[in-house]
Amino acid sequence: MNGGHPALPPGLTGAPVYLDYNATTPVDPRVAEAMWPHLTDFFGNPSSSHHYSAEPRRAPAEARAQVAALVGARADEAVFTASGSEADLLALCGTALAHGCGAPFHCDAAQAVGKIPLDVEELGVDLLTVVGHKMCAPKGAAALYVRDGLRLEPVVHGGGQEHGVRAGTENVALAVALGAAGLAADDLADGAPARIAALRDELHQRLAAALPGCVRLNGPERKRLPNTLNVSIDDALGHELLAAAHGIAASTGSACHRGNHTPFDLARSLGALRLSLGRWSTADDIETTADAAIKSATER
Structure with a gap:
């Protein structure tokens, strides 16, 4: 049970990039x-x-x-x-x-x-x-x-x-x-949270760089799960963006202002994307996801 890189579950082989680990895991x-x-x-x-x-x-x-x-x-x-x-x-x-x-x-x-x-x-x-x-x-x-x-x-x-x-x-x-x-x-013990957090941050940075001024982080920057990126993209509905972003599997979600429980405006709430990483997430997954999301956001 210990040591070595965990084998890829069969269900992930050759499938879309899975970024819905908060919903369920392989x-x-x-x-x-x-x-x-x-x-x-x-x-x-x-x-x-x-x-x-x-x-x-x-x-x-x-x-x-x-x-x-x-x-x-x-x-x-x-x-x-x-x-x-x-x-x-x-x-x-x-x-x-x-x-x-x-x-x-x-x-x-x-x-x-x-x-x-x-x-x-x-x-x-x-x-x-x-x-x-x-x-x-x-x-x-x-x-x-x-x-x-x-x-x-x-x-x-x-x-x-x-x-x-x-x-x-x-x-x-x-x-x-x-x-x-x-x-x-x-x-x-092996530092997985830091590895996954680095991938999460890389995804955020790629989105923010390609869509300057349009990517809104929902929730605190520091006090959050290392695997979770929840963002809204201006003038985009989350479910429509994901539907057009072929090759990735993720979820949408409602958002709250950092530091309180007041709902965001409706547009930002409906635009939320919950991109959650996990044990088998890779740098290639992040690149694929960023490219697909950026393409979907710019071509809608």
Whole structure:
């Protein structure tokens, strides 16, 4: 699982440049390899007590420790869920509101885990959501960090799995996949955020140089995810620009003024482009994207 450049997922081969990593990520082949035996050989129910349940019982325990370590938590503070939405629901409905008044503090860190270093102790949070498909694991794999000592009311009642707060037979393959996605910690240690931020900034600079005075950065210049560039181009609708920019796959999004929550004027909001990079983004991708976006903006 460690060392070397990660293999390109088959879905990215020969396809348009993918700059929608904030929407979802390709599954890392190493993650798929880790989960595959639990879709084939190790089919037993983790709650059983015979030969076929031994590995299905062991593997989620290891995965739980891997997920917890990614956010600086203990293994027994991680609860597996089927999605970030479910983790948020468990956090919100399983507890009652503000931290300074004695109520729990929940952070939805779906877009942050694996992209920047996080530590639940430094953040001072009581609950934190982790989502697998935002960091190269399959969809349907997520977890909720629950600070030791905090009691939650289950939103799914039944057999008492997941420390009694989420009933249902464990999906071992997806738990293993989420644990394996903890290889994002290796990316962080190897300087991936700085590499990706440099590519992001190169894309911004190319756009700004070719379209002088027309490219507006949405959001703060410094305090943002290293992989995300959200810009508006004057007199351009985001969805129309992307439709005409053949060869790139990205998203549009609404924008807010830096430093407050007042909406931009409608034109700037509708013109927003969210260009989000990831593990397999390259300098060639940036050049292709910049050329396509500039061509689309100047020929519309």
